[in-house]
Amino acid sequence: MIRRSRVVIVICPSLEETVRTIDPGADVVLIENAPGSAEDQASAAQAAATRAQWGLTPTTPLVLYTGTFEAYQGLDLLFAAMANIKKARPDARLLLAGGKPDQVSRAQEAAGAAGIADVTIFAGERPAAEIPAYLLAADVLTSPRSKGTNTPLKIYQYLRSGKPVVATRLLTHTQVLDDDTAVLTTPDPQAFAAGVLAMINQPAEAERLGRNARALAETKYSYEAYLDRTRRACRALTSPPGSAATVKDVA
Numbered sequence: 001m002i003r004r005s006r007v008v009i010v011i012c013p014s015l016e017e018t019v020r021t022i023d024p025g026a027d028v029v030l031i032e033n034a035p036g037s038a039e040d041q042a043s044a045a046q047a048a049a050t051r052a053q054w055g056l057t058p059t060t061p062l063v064l065y066t067g068t069f070e071a072y073q074g075l076d077l078l079f080a081a082m083a084n085i086k087k088a089r090p091d092a093r094l095l096l097a098g099g100k101p102d103q104v105s106r107a108q109e110a111a112g113a114a115g116i117a118d119v120t121i122f123a124g125e126r127p128a129a130e131i132p133a134y135l136l137a138a139d140v141l142t143s144p145r146s147k148g149t150n151t152p153l154k155i156y157q158y159l160r161s162g163k164p165v166v167a168t169r170l171l172t173h174t175q176v177l178d179d180d181t182a183v184l185t186t187p188d189p190q191a192f193a194a195g196v197l198a199m200i201n202q203p204a205e206a207e208r209l210g211r212n213a214r215a216l217a218e219t220k221y222s223y224e225a226y227l228d229r230t231r232r233a234c235r236a237l238t239s240p241p242g243s244a245a246t247v248k249d250v251a
Helices: 013-022 044-053 075-088 101-113 128-137 154-161 189-201 203-219 223-238
Strands: 008-010 028-030 062-066 093-097 120-124 140-143 165-168 183-185
Touching (some): 028 223, 062 075, 075 101, 075 189, 154 165, 165 189, 183 189
Parallel strands (some): 008 028, 093 120, 140 165, 165 183
C-alpha cells in the first residue's frame, strides 16, 4: 500500500521513519491527531465543579491521568509512584478518568495493593466534553506510558491545557515533548514520583512548563497547522505523479 500510494499520511515521526524504511521515496505528510477546537476550553467554574464533584478542595494537590487502562499505559508505574508521593504529600490525590468497568475494577485492586486506595479516585470513562474541565482542575497531568512509539493522543490536549506534564522519557513522548515543555523521567516509580512532586512543590516551575507547553500547542499543533498539513496532503494527492508538487513534510 505504501509503495503504490501517491501520498502517505502519518500521525507521528516514528511512523514516518517506518514508511521511509519501506519506501525512501514515498511522499509523506506528518499530520498529528491534534487539530484542537473550542471544545478543548473549560472555565474556572467548570474546573471548580469537577473538583467539588469528587470531594476535592481548591487547594488539594491533584494528579490526573486520562486515557485507556491498557497495559502499555503504565498504570502500574503510576500507582507505585503515587505510593511514594503519598509519603511526601499525604494531602495529594490521584484522579483517573478512563477505563472500562472491568478495567477499573482491576485497577482498583492494583491501587489497593500499592497502598494508595485512600488517595485514589476512579472517575471511569468520561464524555470527551468533560475532559478539558478535568485538565484545568488538575495540578499535574501524567502520562506514565511504558511501551510503544506512537504519541498518546492525550498529549496534545495536555499541551493545550497549559498545565505541567510529567511523562516517561521514551520515544512515545519525546517525539513531541522535551525538557522545556514537560518533566521527563526514567520509567521507574521513584523518578516519576520525584517529577510529580517537583510540580506540586514548585508552582513557579510548574507554571513555566505549562506556559511553554501551551505555546508549543498554539504554534506547531494549532488548528491552522493541522489544516495546512492537510492541504499539503491534498495537493500531493491531486497532482500528477512525478510533478513538482511532491510533498516532503519535514516539520
